Amino acid sequence: MIDVPVIAVDGPSGSGKGTVSRLLAEQLGWHLLDSGALYRLTALAAQRRGMALDDEAMLSTLASKLDVRFASEAQGASVLLEGDDVSLAIRNEDCGIAASKVAILPSVRAALLDRQRDFRVTPGLVADGRDMGTVVFPDASLKIFLTASLEERGARRLRQLKDQGVGANLPSLLRDLAERDARDARRAVSPLKPADDALTVDSSGLDVRGVLDRILTFARERNLV
Numbered sequence: 001m002i003d004v005p006v007i008a009v010d011g012p013s014g015s016g017k018g019t020v021s022r023l024l025a026e027q028l029g030w031h032l033l034d035s036g037a038l039y040r041l042t043a044l045a046a047q048r049r050g051m052a053l054d055d056e057a058m059l060s061t062l063a064s065k066l067d068v069r070f071a072s073e074a075q076g077a078s079v080l081l082e083g084d085d086v087s088l089a090i091r092n093e094d095c096g097i098a099a100s101k102v103a104i105l106p107s108v109r110a111a112l113l114d115r116q117r118d119f120r121v122t123p124g125l126v127a128d129g130r131d132m133g134t135v136v137f138p139d140a141s142l143k144i145f146l147t148a149s150l151e152e153r154g155a156r157r158l159r160q161l162k163d164q165g166v167g168a169n170l171p172s173l174l175r176d177l178a179e180r181d182a183r184d185a186r187r188a189v190s191p192l193k194p195a196d197d198a199l200t201v202d203s204s205g206l207d208v209r210g211v212l213d214r215i216l217t218f219a220r221e222r223n224l225v
């Protein structure tokens, strides 16, 4: 599968990776890997079983056996865990924090590696996460590191939660985002960081269309589209 092109989109929470990766995959007619969903699902499955989020042996066994189905891949529409639709349950902030905790554990990451690489199917893959360009697909044809200021990311998350009718306040969102960034960036294995050959796109002050156009320009320069 090594000749199947991959566009890796890595970056911190709220930088717009999920939105832009989905649109990019739709526009190119490529597959989409939402790798964060796998960490979120592992965390949710663990919590449902009452497992501690630092029990590496139990969690890696759980991750390797995770019964997951992405029902409508292109739109990221529904995610099934053990047959149960958990599309909304995995999106809340608490699940993001729990995912970031299980993501520290090296054997959990190892257990999810092949499952992520299996998404690399013709005609191509857009892969969204933290270590897509550094670890999971180091030979990706294009590596984007998408950033935005903490304030911008917090404001986006607040708007997103309000649109969903979920109450939230900016100071606590900013605190949670900063803590999660620090945990993701400081962990020993596959930390959040740009690959050496990544192109950084700062989405502060750019709308979604602007970010998408910039990435498509890079893709054209590499003859990927």
Ligand SMILES: Nc1ncnc2c1ncn2[C@@H]1O[C@H](COP(=O)(O)OP(=O)(O)O)[C@@H](O)[C@H]1O
Pocket (backbone or CB within 6 Å): 011, 012, 013, 014, 015, 016, 017, 018, 019, 020, 156, 157, 159, 160, 203, 206, 207, 208, 211
């Ligand atoms: N460039 C942008 N400008 C403004 N809002 C954006 C931009 N990109 C994404 N968003 C919005 O910000 C929120 C978080 O985006 P999301 O794609 O979920 O980020 P991530 O996957 O990096 O956590 C969503 O509500 C999304 O619509």
Ligand SMILES: Nc1ccn([C@H]2C[C@H](O)[C@@H](COP(=O)(O)OP(=O)(O)O)O2)c(=O)n1
Pocket (backbone or CB within 6 Å): 012, 013, 014, 018, 035, 036, 037, 039, 040, 096, 099, 100, 103, 128, 129, 130, 131, 132, 180, 184
């Ligand atoms: N490739 C990945 C993807 C996510 N993770 C971890 C770290 C993140 O804080 C959590 C949740 O990731 P997710 O991309 O779903 O979160 P955001 O949408 O960016 O808020 O999972 C990871 O360690 N490696």
